[in-house]
Amino acid sequence: MIFEQLFDNKSSTYTYVISSGEGREALIIDPVIEHTEEYLKILEKLKLKLVKVIDTHIHADHITGLNELSKRTNCTKIMGEQTKSEVVDLKIKEDDKIEIDKIEIKAIYTPGHTDCSYSFLMKDRIFTGDTLLINGTGRTDFQNGSAKIQYDSLFNKILKLPEKTLVFPAHDYNGKKFSTIGDEKNNNPRLQVDNVEEYIEIMNNLNLANPKMMDIAVPANVKGATLDQL
Numbered sequence: 001m002i003f004e005q006l007f008d009n010k011s012s013t014y015t016y017v018i019s020s021g022e023g024r025e026a027l028i029i030d031p032v033i034e035h036t037e038e039y040l041k042i043l044e045k046l047k048l049k050l051v052k053v054i055d056t057h058i059h060a061d062h063i064t065g066l067n068e069l070s071k072r073t074n075c076t077k078i079m080g081e082q083t084k085s086e087v088v089d090l091k092i093k094e095d096d097k098i099e100i101d102k103i104e105i106k107a108i109y110t111p112g113h114t115d116c117s118y119s120f121l122m123k124d125r126i127f128t129g130d131t132l133l134i135n136g137t138g139r140t141d142f143q144n145g146s147a148k149i150q151y152d153s154l155f156n157k158i159l160k161l162p163e164k165t166l167v168f169p170a171h172d173y174n175g176k177k178f179s180t181i182g183d184e185k186n187n188n189p190r191l192q193v194d195n196v197e198e199y200i201e202i203m204n205n206l207n208l209a210n211p212k213m214m215d216i217a218v219p220a221n222v223k224g225a226t227l228d229q230l
């Protein structure tokens, strides 16, 4: 399997380039528009054809590369059915399967960070977007976020996966690349709660400033920005 984890320094976003390596089809999860050329170079070097691109949710801290990549490669733009994006080609829902050559990815609806947040399960690993982070969870104080709903997504969906499942988030701010469900269950401070009320209490008292890019990124991601519009 080909699995490349790329990092955007400005927004601390992880982007994933995935292919079975058996067929030549590739898929990208959570691309950042400024890195479009880098992604295209990687695809070219590995002789891959980008056929699908997924955003886990409408991002508030960077502009997605979804639309530019689709313009350049004609790949299918995919998000969950709750998305407000006006440019998505394929809207998926809970339990839908996304396929490329020899790879199947299952969509799990995990709202709470936003109302359009999805996680994607692929064999031994899950891409958790901003729902489950390493030693953290995605904030729930804007974009129709809800700590109560996120608790349900975490405790009744993601954390029910086998403990050895690898966790690949959309961000990390401390240089960590991945984790496991077991490690997060045992060590993630946000998850050491006894009930939903305790979780809501933690999430409602984070007192975080809004992301710097928010007023630019959210509308750009809804409209589907391309590089010539930046």
Ligand code: FE2
Residues within 6 Å of the ligand: 057, 058, 059, 060, 061, 113, 130, 138
């Ligand atoms: Fe986010």
